[in-house]
Amino acid sequence: MSQPSISSKRRLVGIFAVVSFVIFGLIIRLGWIQIVNGEKYKELANSQQTRDTPIPATRGTIYDRNGKELAISASTNTIWASPREVQKPEEAAKILAEMLDLEEEKLLEQLLDKTYGLVRVSRWVDDEIADAVRGQRLSGVWIAEDNKRYYPYGNFASYILGHTTNDNNGMAGIELEYDKYLTGLPGRWIKSTDGAGRQLSFGVERYYPPENGLNVVLTIDEVIQHFAEKAVENALEINKAKRVSATVMDIKTGEILAMAIKPDYDPNEPRIPLDHILKAELENMSNEEQLDAWYAMWRNPVINDTYEPGSTFKVITTSAALEEGVATLDSTFYSSGTINVAGTIIRSWRWYNPFGHQTLAEAVQNSDNPVFVELGQRMGPETFYRYINGFGFADVTGVDLPGERKSIMYSLGNVGPVELATISFGQSISVTPIQLLTATAAIANDGKLMKPRIVKELVDLEGNIVHQFEETMVRQVISEKTSKEMLEIMESVVAAGGGGPAYIPGHRVGGKTGTAQKAVDGRYAQGLYVSSFVGVVPIDDPQLAILVIVDEPNGFSHFGSTTAGPVAKEIFEESLRYLDIKPKYTESEAEMYAQTEVIVPEVRDMTVKDAAQILIDNKLQYNTEPEYIQDDQAMVIDMFPKPGARVTDKSIVLLYTQPNEHIPSTVLVPDLRGKTIREANTILRTVGLNLKVTGSGKADNQSPEPGTEVDPGTIVNVVFKPG
Structure with missing residues (x-):
């Protein structure tokens, strides 16, 4: 047998070396994959072989103090799809788009993208539609239980409750402030699948149930809130105002019983304004402008905005003066109608017919600015600021609603004679409504400043109290003696002064009115006012405090006494009856009002x-x-x-x-031709119909036609043209 040649041996050695090198490389590569990157590929394999469907937790319910449901989570459906499992994506996209009112092209693009393991096709689908989708038996498409936030009373207490995002996260109000308690923990449905998405018979299936959120019980009383909303809605219309708000507080505990603000919005549809004019304007705005308009619509002015309190701040000045001893109930003052402060002439509102000699109570009744300037001068800035800070104007109140603002005050070092004078009667400073209401409640509460709160307790699904929020006394601001003296003065304002429109027969009501010019671009604007009334009831046993603010009234009057006072009276009167606080008539009242x-x-x-x-x-x-x-x-x-x-x-x-x-x-569609947008909107609202606006000017044509019989809530499309 012949021996292999030298060249053959070399070739064999070369081939052996190459094969050995390749095998060695494969061993290195296999070791790299198995050992170094083993966990990475294991995770990738698990992700391909595992379908993980989220199961949302039920968001906690929001109740009023008596257990009335104000925000609930309604059971609904979410439709999911796995692109890898959808066998006929074009057909599935067409069917789903038609049934769910979606864009077919966009949906098809999602179903063709195999990089996604799971796609949410549509959320909050009604049971009827979900059953119809289920009946189509589309491969790779299934329906999971979901929850949608629902507010059964629509725009009722919307600035308190707030609303949620499309993902059920808190966006405003209590929904945002207590989101971590309301949200709960989502569950998961995990099962093993093959490459085509079919469930593996030997795979592991696990279901982790969601942990539902806690329920929140508010201090709000739904009945008193209802009284406040009705009164504010009427005041908005009567005074043709930009905005009206009313906040009611329990004097002894600091609990907020009602907070009504109009105009408002429906938290079920937070991006669709109830004002049809604003709704029409939004359609022509850019995305950025729309965001600004939405956030402006969602702002709670009682918490998030400051305003110049005007004469309502005089109760703070008077309280400080009495407590400091620079004035008493027997003190007398003389007002010539004006006062010269460091070369600046400050006038009384009735400077042309000065009040002359008057007691302290009469000065408060008359709301005579020169007297309060004198009180401020007697105290001096350091002493006066000690009481201003004591009443809580130097910091936020800590109320449990998001975005509370601080007041805008001069720093003590910048308070000169003129600044001290204007602060004494409530000008040149800005406070939040919640600050002023809390301070007024402290005056009536024997001088005790309470921390305002709007949540009473957190409760689980079984009704067990998980956490209770106790009332908190912040500090003693004035003495009990000064508190009683102030109540007498405030009662005299309603009985004999400018607060007369808030008088309620049989009940002792105290208060103070305020009318302040609005500042625009750093200057007071002519014809723009903020009118207000702050009050307490009953004087002999103070229980309720109220602050009513009418922003930019354009009706028959702009004075706080005639615009805000009647609102306070209406809310007080109904609330006292509801709380079963019986009237105590004088002899003359009994004959007339019994x-x-x-x-x-x-x-x-x-x-x-x-x-x-x-x-x-x-x-x-x-x-x-x-x-x-x-x-x-x-x-x-x-x-x-x-x-x-x-x-x-x-x-x-x-x-x-x-x-x-x-x-x-059913109702008949009225004839709107020739009407303005506002007129058309008013006419339709009175018959229970809604307006959709196209164009501007006066109504030219409409659909449905006048006289058509339609269901309440139907949208009437109206084209407006200049003319």
Whole structure:
């Protein structure tokens, strides 16, 4: 047998070396993959073989102090898709787009993108539509349970409750401030699948249930909030104001019982303004402008904005002067109508007919600026600022709502004679409404400043209290003696001074009015005012404090006494009746105002029409919630006070209603041609219809046509043209 040649041996050695090198390289590569990058590829394999579907937690419910549901999580559906499992993406995209009212091209693009393991096709789908999608049996498409935030009373207390984002995260109000408690922990549904997305028979399937959020119980009383909302809504219309707000506080605890602000928005649709004019303007705005408009609409002016308090701040100046001893109830002052402060002439509002000699109480009744300038001068800036800071104007109150602002005050070193004078009667400074209300409540609460709060407790699903927020006394600002003296003075303002429109027969009401010019670009603007009233009731046992602010009234008057005072009276009067605080009439009042007691009749499960007639026959009045305009066939499902309760005649019974499903209710579309946008909107709202605006000027044509019979809530499309 012949021996291999030298060249053959060399070739064999070379091949062996190459093969050995390749094998060695493969061993190194395999070791690198298995050892060095083993965890990485293991994770990639798990991600390919695992379908992880999130199961959202149910967001906690928000209740009023009596257990009324103000914000709930309604059960709904979310449609998911796995692009790797969808066998016919074009067909699936067409079917889903048609059924869910989505853009077909955009949906198809998502279904073709295999880099995504899971795609959320549509959220908050009704059960009927979800069942229809399920009936299509589309591969790679399934339906999971979801929750949607729902506010059963629409725009009721919207600035307190706030709203959530599309992902159910808090965006404003209590929803934002207590988001970490309300949210809960989401669950997961994990199962093993093959490369085509089919579930593996030997795979592991795990279901981790979600941990639902805690419920939040507010200090808000839904009934008093209702009284406040109605009164503020009326005041907004009567005074043709830019904005009206009313906040009611429990004097002894600092609990906020009501906070009503109009105009407002519906947290169910937070990006769609209730004001149809603003809604039309939004359609022509850029994205950035829309964001600014939304945030402006969501701002809570009671917490997030400052304003010049004007004469309502005089209760602070008077309290400080009494406590410091620079004035007493027996002190007298002389006002010539003006006062010269370091060369600056400061006038009384009635400078042309000066008040002359007057007591301290009369000066507060007359709201005479020169007297308060004198009080400020007697105290000096250091002493006066000690009380201003003591009443809480130097810092935020700590109320549990987001975005609270500080006041805008001069630093003590910058307070000269003129600044001290203007501060003494509430000008040249800006405070938040919640600061002024809290300070006024302290004056009535024997001088004790309480921390305002709007949440009472956190409760789990079983009703167990997880955490209770206790009332907190911040400090003693003035003595009990000064507090009682101030209550006498504030009562005299309502009984004999400018606060007369807030007078309630049989109840001792105290308060102070304020009318301040608005500053625009650093200067006071002619014709622009902020009118206000701050008050307490009853004087002999103070329980409720209120602050009403009417921003830019353009009605018959701009004075706080005639614009804000009646609002406070309406809310106080209804709240006192609701809290069963009986009137104590004087002899003259008893002859004029004494009322008889009546028993509230049973009207539940009746139509509003029938219930109204029964209540009227029993000398009672009524309001409905929600308010179904011109639908007297709506059904009464609950009421307050309850049947059998004893109330005075002419009391208001609150009827909780819902549409009557058994009786069709339609309205006729009115003729809007020739009307302005505002006129058309007012006409449609009175008959329960909505307006969609195109163009500007006066109405030219509309759809549906005038006289068409439509359901309440129908949108009437109106084209406006200049003319």
